[in-house]
Amino acid sequence: KQEVTQIPAALSVPEGENLVLNCSFTDSAIYNLQWFRQDPGKGLTSLLLIQSSQREQTSGRLNASLDKSSGRSTLYIAASQPGDSATYLCAVPGGGNKLTFGTGTQLKVEL
Amino acid sequence: EAGVAQSPRYKIIEKRQSVAFWCNPISGHATLYWYQQILGQGPKLLIQFQNNGVVDDSQLPKDRFSAERLKGVDSTLKIQPAKLEDSAVYLCASTLMAGNTDTQYFGPGTRLTVL
Numbered sequence: 001k002q003e004v005t006q007i008p009a010a011l012s013v014p015e016g017e018n019l020v021l022n023c024s025f026t027d028s029a030i031y032n033l034q035w036f037r038q039d040p041g042k043g044l045t046s047l048l049l050i051q052s053s054q055r056e057q058t059s060g061r062l063n064a065s066l067d068k069s070s071g072r073s074t075l076y077i078a079a080s081q082p083g084d085s086a087t088y089l090c091a092v093p094g095g096g097n098k099l100t101f102g103t104g105t106q107l108k109v110e111l
Numbered sequence: 112e113a114g115v116a117q118s119p120r121y122k123i124i125e126k127r128q129s130v131a132f133w134c135n136p137i138s139g140h141a142t143l144y145w146y147q148q149i150l151g152q153g154p155k156l157l158i159q160f161q162n163n164g165v166v167d168d169s170q171l172p173k174d175r176f177s178a179e180r181l182k183g184v185d186s187t188l189k190i191q192p193a194k195l196e197d198s199a200v201y202l203c204a205s206t207l208m209a210g211n212t213d214t215q216y217f218g219p220g221t222r223l224t225v226l
Contacts (some may be wrong), residue, residue, distance in 0.1 A: 004153070032212060043115070043202060043217035044154070051212065089153055096166055097142070097206060097213055101153030 002027045006090060006102035013080055014110055021075040021105045023090035028068045030092045035064050035075050038087045038104070047088075048075070080109045113137065115218035117203050123224045129191040132221045136184070136205030142166075143180060144215065145188050146202040154202055160186060193225045 003026045013019050023033070032051045036044040048064040050057045050073070056065045063076040073090060087106045091099040116135040124130050136143050141162050146154035157176065159166040163183035171178065175194070180186040190197055200222050204215040 034214075036217075041219075041222070043117075043219045044204075046214050046216075049212075049214060091153070096159055096161075097215065098144070098156050098159055098167060099146075099154070099215065101155070103151070103153050 002030075002092060002094060002100045004090060004092060004100050004102040006088075006105050008105060009103065010106040010108075012108045012110060015080060015082060017080050017109075019077050019080055019107070021077070021088050021107070023073040023075070023102055025071045025073075025092050025100075027092075028071050030068065032093065033064075033066055033073050034091050034093075034099070035062075035073075036089045036091065038089060040086075044089065077107075080107075082109050082111055084109050115203055115205055115216050117201075117218035117221055119221060120219065121222050121224075123226065124193055126195055126225050127192040129189065130193055130223060131187050131189045132201050132203075132223075134186045134188070134203030134218060136186070136203070137216055140205035140207055140216075141183070142206045142208060142213075143186050144204040144206075145178060145186070146204065148200040148202055148220070150199070157188070157201075190223075193223075195225050198223055198225045 034049045035047045048057045050066040061078040087104045089104045091101045143160045145157040148154040158168045158171045160180040178188045200220040202220045203218045206213040
């Protein structure tokens, strides 16, 4: 059974700082890994999807990496802004694209 | 393109009462998922539909939860009777097909509080 873990559970940084969020998974036989953002009271927004054959995926100030062999992914956020404050979730699909999620990292970027 | 719609957004009920949630997926999306997200945890899959058929309901507590997707479009999730531990956000997601590379699009969720 796939298990997904995220550390840290919460993170508070000053504006402008670069930061790294971590995600680990127990079963390395994955098709892809997806990072989501969740704002309070709202649903999930997909940020990046890394295919199993890829090592990195970039979108603006976000960069996600994937190391299948070690069961790890990182989400790098450059030059953080207060608008980046949210909960970040990683997820991996099982059969039928059923997602297994981590518990999330709650990020607060302070002025 | 309209996103996944869910209603109501919030619901407060007493334990042992019944409640129903509604989801309208993105037009043309064949696959629909219901997830339960308890505070402080990641979402957990309850049920998956492909068109109007159930693909996986192994994680659905069938003694109190039921779901249907008549006509393969809208879906409803019902809890009867509700328990305190059912307090959570219920998220609906849809995707074009069920391929493992297809992005899932999530609705805003329904926040249920059971008193």
